[in-house]
Amino acid sequence: MNSLVLAVVGVAMILLGYFLYSKYLSKKVYRLDPEYTTPAHRFEDGVDYVPTNKFVLWGHHFTSVAGAAPIVGPAVAVIWGWAPAFLWVTLGTVFFAGMHDLGAMWASNRNKARSVGTLSGRYIGRHGRNLFLIVIFLLLLMVNAAFAVVISNLLVSTPTSVIPTWGAIVVALLIGQAIYRLKWNLPIVSIVGVIALYGLMILGDMFPIVLPETILGLSANAFWIVVLFLYAGVASLLPVWMLLQPRDYINGLQLFIGLGILYLAIAISSPTVVAPAVNQNVPEGTPGIFPLLFVTIACGAISGFHGIVASGTSAKQLDKETDARFVGYFGAVGEGLLALGTIIATTAGFQTVAQWEEVYAAFNDGGVEAFVNAGGGILNAGLGIPTSLSATILATMAVLFAATTMDTGVRLQRFVVTEIGEIMGVKLNIWVSTLVVLAVTMGLSFGAGADGSGGMVIWPLFGTTNQLLAALTLAIIAVMLIQLRRPVWPVLIPLVFVAIVSVYALIIQLGTFFSTQNWLLLVLDVIILICALWVIVEAVAAMNRARREPPVEFAEAEDDELDPSSSEL
Structure with a gap:
């Protein structure tokens, strides 16, 4: 099979999804209204609620949701062959991921930009909300702790990526000032920013930064993990316009250019x-x-983490409701294209089947390094880019994806900790909630591994937890659509499919964890399974109530705890 055929067919399918299916969803299902006053305008505070140019917001959303998962998942899943992975990524992007991300942003936007965890209390039930928040907290814990390990490993294995990784932060800070304080022209700022990033990659390739084996008593990996968490904590406290938005925007442009290359x-x-x-x-x-x-490839087909980002940060920055189509659905398109590129790189970036089989000698042997090495070979063969620089470009791409997700993930986990504190009757300010997040994530990282790799301990549950969260988010959207008497099948069919495969996968993992006597993962698996089944039962009951009640129109509630059985929207 010629890889060019896969690329052309896959890209065409995904882009047709955006131009045709997302248009149907926007007009007939979600009915996006350009005149609706978004929460970004209603509650503008210059910190979290900031009306944002849709291209800048797309950059934030795309790079926040992408992370390393659309590389890791497909790079592992091709062990079953390229065809199943190709079909799940292309069809999943069009009919699952884009619909889910756009729907989560729409649902949050119509409810004061509240998170899907809070929305579950309104549309499913109070008990469902509490259980929902547990699942969200565990998922964010997995993402933040594990991505720190992924980034640190790449910074150590590809030292040429160190300068562009940290230099990107300086570039982002300058871009934030140029856009919001100096009001410079966005295209000019974008061009200068992209040139600066690629200049940093060339500089990094010339001057690799190799850390000594131990620093302050920590290994090189552990040192990078500590620095990453401290940085993410500070970044989560800054106004979104200062670092988060410009960093994600310029990274989004650079990453899309990298995909183009x-x-x-x-x-x-x-x-x-x-x-x-x-x-x-x-x-x-x-x-x-x-x-x-279907749980190994989550990001790149459908991902519950996207719903947290869409409702946690992106919905707070929508300038117009109609921007949600470009930000939400096209953000999923960007991730689908990354997953597709990963599939091609990890199946065509080898000279022979024997070489491919040598890399994929066991399940989970593939991953980011397989993508970097195989993809680097393709860049060298196709464009003549030196092997070292090719590896630097792809490694930096992977690091920046993961780092921007970690930035957003820590901020989102702070929101969740604050919500949990409110349920328990404890009011936490942003400083305390951020310290709680850092304490928990770093406690997991170093409590279960002296080198900071403890975050990978619970990573085997990420795929199933992530997909379950996607199903629960779709359940909220389905209840809203039923109450409004709008077409619900585009949501309901993916909801049923994702719920079934996720629960089935959790049950299979129970047997695996029991046979290997992995009691920590076994207990967590049971907790997640019980929470998910409980929320699913309550969601079905909420849908049945919505069908029996008369249709309603939007009328935003003043109380997060509004009884979901109420007909008032």
Whole structure:
């Protein structure tokens, strides 16, 4: 199979989804209103609620939701062959991810930009909200702790990525000042920012930063993890316009250009896909493709984490409600294109099947490093970019994706901690809630691993937890659509599918954790499963209530705790 065929067909499918299906969703299902006054305008505070240019906001949303997962998931899942991964990414982006991300942003926007956790209390039930927040907290804990490990590993294994990684923060701070304080022209700022980032990559390739084996008694990996958490904590406290928005925006442009370079290299070199379409000779110990494929590839097909970002930060920055189509759906398109590029790189970036099988000798052997090495080979063959610089570009791309997600993840986890505190009758300010987040995430990282890698301990539950959260978010959207008497099947069908595969995967993992006597993951699996099933039952009951009640129109509630059985929206 020629990789160019996969690229053309996959890109065409995903872009058609944006131009056609997202238009249908926006007009017929969510009915986006350009005259609606968004929460960004109603509650503008210069910190979290900031009306934002849709291109800048898209950059924030895209890079926040992408992270390393659309690289890691597909890079692992191709062990079952390229065809299942290709179909799930393309169809998932069009009919699952884009619809989910756009819907979560719309639902939050119509409810004062409140999080999906809070919305669950209104549309599903108070008990459902409490359980929902537990699932969200655990998911964010996994993301923040694990992505710190992914970034630190890349900074150590690819020292040429150190300068562009940290230099991007300085560039972002300057861009924030240029856009909001100096009111400079956005296209000019964008061009200068992208040139600066790629200049940093060239500089990083010339001057790699290699840390000594131990620093202040910590290994190089552990040192980077501590620095990353301290940085993320500070970044989460700054106004979004100062660092978060400009960092994500300029990274989004750079990352999209990086994707363009990868696809251009594929078009020129047209490498052959050496991996089988369906791998009939998977390594011993590889789990069955169903349902594990659909939770291994989460980001890039559908991801519950996107709903947290869409409702946690992005909805607070929507200038116009109609911008949600570009920010939400096209953000999912960007991630789908990254996942598709990863599939092609990790199946066509090898000379022979034997080389591919050597890398994929066991399940979970693929990952970011497989993408960087194989993709670097394609860039070298297609565009003549030196191997070292190719690896620097792709490693920096992966690091910046993960870092921007971590920035947003710590801020979101702060919101969740504050909400949990309110439920318990404790009012936490942003400083205390941020310290709680850092204490918990770093406690997990170093409590379960002296090198800071403890965050990977609970990572095996990320895929199933993430997909369950997507199903629960879709349940909220479905209740809203039923109450409004709008088309619900575009939401209901993906909801049922994702709920089934996620619960099934959790049950399978229960057996695995029990047989390996992994009691921590077993207990967490049980907690997540109980929470999810409880919320699903309450969601079904809420949908039945909504069907029996007369149709309603939007009328925003003043109280987060509004009884979901009420007909008032």
